[in-house]
Amino acid sequence: MRIHFIAIGGAVMHNLAISLAEQGHQVSGSDDQIVEPSKSRLKKNGLLPAALGWFPESITEDIDAVILGMHADVKNPELLKAQELNLKIYSFPEFIYEQSVHKTRVVVAGTYGKTTIMSMVMHVLKKLGKDFDYLVGAQLQGFDSLVKLTPNNKLILLEGDEYYASPIDHRSKFHLFHPHIALISGVEWNESRTNISKEEYFRQFETFIDTITTKGTLIYNKDNTSLREIVEDTSDCKINRHGYKLPEYSINKGVTYLHQGEERIPLQVFGKLNLSNIAGAYTLCEWLGVKRADFYEAIKDFKSSIRYLEFVASDNESVVYQDFMFSPYKLRTSIHAVKEQFPEQGLVTIMELNPYDVVDKNFLDQYRGSMDESDYAVVLVNKEAIKDKNILIGNLEHDIKHVFNHDNFTFLSSVDALEIYLEQFKSLGFNLLFMVSPNHNSINVVSFSDKFFKNY
Template sequence: MTASVPQVSDLAPVTALPAPERLHLIAVGGSIMHNLALALARRGAQVTGSDDEIFEPARARLAAAGLLPPREGWDAARVTPDLTAVIVGMHARADNPELLRAQELGLKIYSFPEYIYEASRDKQRIVIGGSHGKTSITALILHVLRFYNQPFDYAVGAQLAGFDLMVQLTEEAPIIIIEGDEYLSSPVDRRPKFHLYQHHIGVISGISWDHINVFPTEENYREQFRIFADMTPKAGVLIYDHDDEQVQLVTVPNNPDVKYIGYGPHEHIIRDGRTFLVTKKDEEVPIQVFGPHNLRNISAAREVCKQLGIKGKDFYRAVETFPGAARRLELLQAGATSVVYKDFAHAPSKLKATSAALKAQFPQRRLVACLELHTFSSLNPAFLPQYAHCFDAPDVAVVYFNPQVLTHKRLPPLAAAQVAEAFQRPDLRVFTDSRELAAYLEGERWADTNLLLMSSGTFDGLDLVALARQVVG
């Protein structure tokens, strides 16, 4: 008997696979933008990009993935009608020729936060906001979730230990953890990034006036957090530092459909230069980080993890292995009688808390603390008085700034006496040459003395690891 041959009408219909997204990233060389490009390519999208300058490590990472633009600069011809969308980074200008071409073609144009929201519409979104602590809180949550092999996506503003990218976007993960920056979304969208993520669970870790070039008054800056708090949806959760006076002004529990959770520093003890968390069962949990900000960060992360179903004992088991977020009170070198830490600190409140924390952790040792003024706000004469008495904890206080950065940011010159007066510390040492700063630090007495280096920059390329080794000896 001859087998019958199936007819075309008998066969199941063939479903065409959806075409991959074709995405063009303007200003792809930025820290978060090049990570987004890598994450999109990993997800299967066809990705192109452009930028007028691309530095390391973005250049090498993009090249390794086959995503490095063939040449630097802008070219409107790169923007074609067949693109799914264009994603524009904050580094681009409103008159960027590629952006203008995308607008002319009527293409969908996203800022970074708009695209992250679009990619996570069907996920539970946890957004960590605050003037300080948001990277560390985000890193803590990611560490705990990964410790228990929980699936999640994320977008964080720093390279974290153990994570090869700063962005991960998958189809499968039911949740996404987002570091909610309050800075502007794009050159054509002046809304703060964290307003666009539409959180289900929101965190406000603290409010300390920053970004004076965008938010000219403290009230205007604080208002952005009030808007974020008020965006918490029905059945949503808002977790906030209940000791921060500025936070208290914007997190008034005025919505009966929202769950408000306040937190403070985790109960702890310090013994022999080591911090231990004290649980409700009076158990001691040794941790690798320290200081009041980190203790508050741990409390915030614990409350978020509780909302995600992580039990207290499981949280503590994971947090015991947390090494800290890169560049956030990061140990560079340790010796018998001295340690060297660096911290991504520039805001007055963070400066005060970090220097006081290191002094409290090692009360028998001298503390030499060195701050680089690097951001627009920190170098602005109108903002400098915010630093009054924020640098009182160190035994020796040092401030460095590069006059060329002032010129680049179109700010008026600063005199050393003007800086010392702003800090309200007459013995403040001020340097404007990084070589002289290095020579001074190398010549200090380091027995029973710790060094704290604080900056959102690089001290103009100083080899901080080599310096730390010389200090510890």
């Protein structure tokens, strides 16, 4: 096939382009901005466009498929030319479905946890020597690409999300996969992260369940109240339903043990979210024919590779972790996980807030009391990120302190101030948790960890 990518520089798009080129397809692409690591990877594989920009003259009638990325818009000149020529235009999930129509499709979805569960399942299957195709949303340890799509594998694992498939296709991506087996890790509506109503957001997952093939299987987290209600509202679907719950566990000397009857299985991850994700991953692997003993032997050496309670460094019995911060719920659960894992140690939690989010009172109010379990709470709002002269750092500081209402609270307005704070803090007997935003992050976690350890 001759395949052209509009917006080839995207994380998934460039990985898919490379995968298709490796299979022998004739692949071309364009973009008006390509950054690392996409740029180097495309260049290595001979797919880097000769020039940045959009070139409608490159869209010709002999193209079999155009794959449209979200970075393009509806008036993109190449898209308009492809529509004029009546070429077949795909979103990447639509194209992947067409290429996997004869495979067993497994889709993992959920507001949080889907990438972690995907990484757990992929880790187990790889350790057991099972080959499979996949699409995942983050670079995982042990896997070179976000996409593997071959003509021969009979199984494909797909991470599915609820966002638009493409600029011209406003269906949710995970509505296009039609899974034989689907897993939903949990559903949580967050007003600050979505511009649709709670009812409409939940409806995306109801529709996803409706897309499961007849006599297919839904695996779902029974501990999530919202998800249970969604599953009950879709009871007319003729599918198998298999719920899972948080497993029993214990913690001894900083190691979490999963209970399986009399057996105690040591893990290299911790926290209730990780344990719930393991329960989901096990249930999914069980449906794929993996034996119980094989799964638990393989999961023993699984490490978080996507910055969920990810180990950064340790010194003098103090440990530093980093975690992505998507919501107040995630902040609370991550703080609780570290405190539960190390009950004899104090905890310093540092989080960065985007100043343009903080000016929204509804956004900020959601964080009320969310750092109560941490012994020291630090919030960074980097004044260098403020371009609007009407936003006053003093007003932000007052509002933030009022919301968090923490006895040991520190507000910082610069990276330099954070550096001084860490150098002066006596770290002996304390752990450190960085809650970093995937979109607005000024924190060099490794460098700041060294400063934390210096003064003990």
